[in-house]
Amino acid sequence: MDFDGDGVLVAMAAAGVTVLIEAAAPGLPVVAYWGPQLPGLDAAQAAALIRAGEPVSGSNNLEPRPRVAILPEHRTGWTGRPGLSGSAAGRGWSPAFRTTSVRLDGEPARGFVASGAGRLEVEAVDDAGRLTLRLEFELLDSGLVRARAELENRGPDAYGVDDLVLSFPLPPEATEILDFGGRHNLERIPQRAPLRTGAHVRENRKGRTGADSAYVLHVGTPGFGFASGGVWAAHTAWSGNHTHYAERVSTGEQRIGGGELLLPGEVVLTAGERYRGPWLYGSYGQGLDEVARRFHRRLRARPRPVDTRRPVTLNVWEAVYFDHDTDRLLDLAERAAALGVERYVLDDGWFGSRRDDTSGLGDWVVSPDVWPRGLHPLVDRVKKLGMQFGLWFEPEMVNPDSDLARAHPEWIMSARAGWPVESRNQQVLNIGIPEAYAHVKSQILAVLEEYAIDYVKWDHNRDLVEAGTQTDDGRPGVREQTRAFYRLLDEIRAAHPELEIESCSSGGARIDLEVLERADRVWVSDNIDPHDRQHMLRWTTQLIPPEFMGSHVASDRSHVTGRRHDLSFRAGTAVFGHLGIEWDLSQATDEQLAELGEWVAFFKAQRGLLLGGELVRMDGYGDDVLVHGVVAPDRSRALFAMVTMASPYPDPPARLRFRGLDAARLYRVRPIAAAGLPPRWWGPGLEGEVFSGAALEHLGVACPRVNPDQVVLYRADATTG
Ligand code: GLA
Secondary structure, three states, X not given: OOOOOOXXXXXXXXXXXXXXXXXXXXXXXXXXXXXXXXXXXXXXXXXXXXXXXXXXXXXXOOOOOOOOOOOOOHHHOOOOOOOEEEEEOOEOOXXXXXXXXXEEOXXXXXXXXXXXXXXXXXXXXXXXXXXXXXXXXXXXXXXXXXXXXXXXXXXXXXXXXXXXXXXXXXOOOOOEEEEEEEEOOEEEEEEEEEOOOEEEEEEEXXXXXXXXXXXXXXXEOOOOOOXXXXXEEXXXXXXXXXXXXXXXXXXXXXXXXXXXEOOOXXXXXXXXXXXXXXXXEEEEEEOHHHXXXXXXXXXXXXXXXXXXXXXXXXXXXXXXXXXXXXXXXXXXXXXXXXXXXXXXXXXXXXXXXXXXXXXXXXXOOEOOOOOOOOOHHHHHHHHHOOOEEEEXXXXXXXXXXXXXXXXXXXXXXXXXXXXXXXXXXXXXXXXXXXXXXXXHHHHHHHHHHHOOOOEEEEOOXXXXXXXXXXXXXXXXXXXXXXXXXXXXXXXXXXXXXXXXXXXXXXXXXXXXXXXXXXXXXXXXXXXXXXXXXXXXXXXXXXXXXXXXXXXXXXXXXXXXXXXXXXXXXXXXXXXXXXXXXXXXXXXXXXXXXXXXXXXXXXXXXXXXXXXXXXXXXXXXXXXXXXXXXXXXXXXXXXXXXXXXXXXXXXXXXXXXOOOOOOOOOEEEEEEEOOOOOOOOOOOOOOOOOEEEHHHHHHOOEEOOOOOOOEEEEEEEEEEOO
């Protein structure tokens, strides 16, 4: 290969990650390397590395063996999943792309180029001149990579796109998969499997990210943990139908990738039309914590960052459900404010005929039946009490028993004359239809204009099944729906720049990096039981940092599981996210309220650290004990939690270790508890002694023995003596 001629070889390095890309080689760009930083990559070294890796053909192999591009091409001999599947009625199904331009950070690139974080844009045309492809590849400051593709039909005939996926290479030692399953009330359940010959494919056809989404698909060295093992991960940033996959072919190549999942006939490009797929993110790390922290750094660097002074929230849902009694809700506001709550959120039930979940969804007009003077009495009181006001919407949904469904049955998504099977008594409003979009947008804006609303909880409570467009012969409409959802959020935010938006979907079924370009918080799960929440918070942080996770303290008896837990366990769990309360406070005892107030004060005092620190999850405690924490970016302090999930067998390790501190600095370590918590036995030796960060990581202090479903918090403060 001649990189001084037409070839382009790009070496990018950022945050301990190197990516080596052969662009214009002459096919589509090939990621020749993605992994730990390689020092001293000059032109000669990089070219030598590429030459030294030229694949040798074995028995009955193709010659030359395929070089697998970011968009893998079948015509190169690649018989794994192709990047593009599509055709013009059977023609042009195996396009041969030739690169026509390579730009790095906007400048034409030739020969060898070394850069830090940067953006590569490659344009290519297929040999028949039917298609052009624009591929973007970025290495971000966080060390994340991401890629997306846009296809344009330049031919006279319609070109149907069946599938477009992108992928990155996996090294041969990455043979163990970790991704997620889950369901309503139990989101993000980790699952491991070996990567064998063939493909591990996670397809989502739910029209939303999904409670069971693959979320982040990892492939790593066997047994990788939070701090150990090489791990390569992918995340398809899309809130509609989508794919994640990992694949190994018999010649040994391994890929990890994903894209949007397109329904039959969903994307047919007429002359001049374009299709652009979602970003595929890649995160490499030594252990899962490093993989997660790269995603966190990316979200923390959003143009509109989420402040770590997240207001303590009260959401009324589990307190009152549909019982919108003004006096009761005003009383709740008073009680919340007295506890130090800073934001009050009125949930489902304030509009139309929505007195329960069978009716009124889609009619976004304040109900005169329950709110004869509008929401003003409540909003005014909440504001007077010094709190922000938030309101629940579910803009993409309708109850068949609603004014909207009666007036416009043709706006309901359906692939046929009848409507799809119901879920939670509701159907999907097709906001891909411009009139339906305009209607719901104007109703939302009218409410936002009438009341001083700081926050919207944006819900989406069913899967999209047979989601076709009735006004277009029932053609698939999920892609248009997803795009319209993003547009609606963008336009509402443009009209109300200060408005904060929470992404909720029957709990945590719409959490992905594309919705998080627009939403500032996610509702992790409808299940607030702290035992289950420990798992869900632990794994939801694999993609998003704690300040984005809605994390509430509920009543002692969980409404979902029926289990009872101490307040110290409920609150000691919830403070590792954006703290809220979802509890009928009129039912709480004075003692409970006092204790809750302590936790709110604790959260407020520590939220800079709790919500701005770096995530640490410890290996080595089995499933019965969880140890996790947050460390200040300057390593001056940290908070750790030791959580008992069951009566551990065998006994937990004798020592409790804390990672992430500065090895050489000295720290004072103290168990802490908000006042009112019963004292626990945390062992001797923590009466003011100091230990080095290295000693705390490798040796640690005595591991407390406590009952199941308890949390013990520790703080570590750097000290000079
Ligand atoms: C969904 C949400 C809940 C609540 C209800 C209201 O289930 O996840 O938090 O808002 O809807 O109907």
